[in-house]
Amino acid sequence: MQFKTVILVLHVLSGTLGSSAALWAMVDLKNIENGSAKRVSNACMAEFVLTLLSLLAGGLYYVLFYQDEKQIILNGPSPIAHTFFMEVKEHVFFILLLLSLYLFVITRHLHAAIDVQKIRLIKITLMAIFTLGFLMIGFGEFIDAGVKSGMSKFNN
């Protein structure tokens, strides 16, 4: 398997697992009084590490390999895959990273006697991470479709 394929798979896989970790934390947050505080804290840390890994893998791919694919997309039938989907994805991803970092900061020392306001803050942040995470996956699919349609144009 090529190095570029490995980092692309790592980007998608870690991003998907990061969003799943946010879902896991959301579920465990419901039972915070019954000893799940440590698990919520661990899930939030896992979410942050996986999002960071996804950013590093995606960033490496974008900087080193994406330029060739960008030309294929722009010269193909669906240039919007780059001009809209990629541009929005690469900049909205920073909001996801900020939310993950914020979540990591506020859940470092979580305990069962947590107040309602903090639970609301964590819950809303997790929901935003989950939503944005899957939006990023969807945008990635549009970019992939843009490359494929561009390639098929060159092949025909």
Added chain:
Amino acid sequence: MMKTQIEKAFTLSLICAIYFNTFLVLLKELQKPVKQFLHSYLLHHWVGHGIAVIVFFLLLGLLFRRLSVNVNLQKMPLHIVSSIVISSIGISIFYLTNVH
């Protein structure tokens, strides 16, 4: 008390950083020297953009903590959601209308 102060400081910093991210997108796309500046110190302007946003968030969070800023934590979830929605829609509209 100390922990609540961290939450207040970094929640406010998060909202500011989300808006700063959108501002930086518009600034670097509309002012090419800014994009070139971000590009010149690192491999790609996107890398410079990311580092600027994260450093902004952390420094502002630490500053707000030192200044002991007082915000109503009850209203913060609404402000977080608003900032995400406004920023995401703002970036989307910008790239939809500025095809290059």
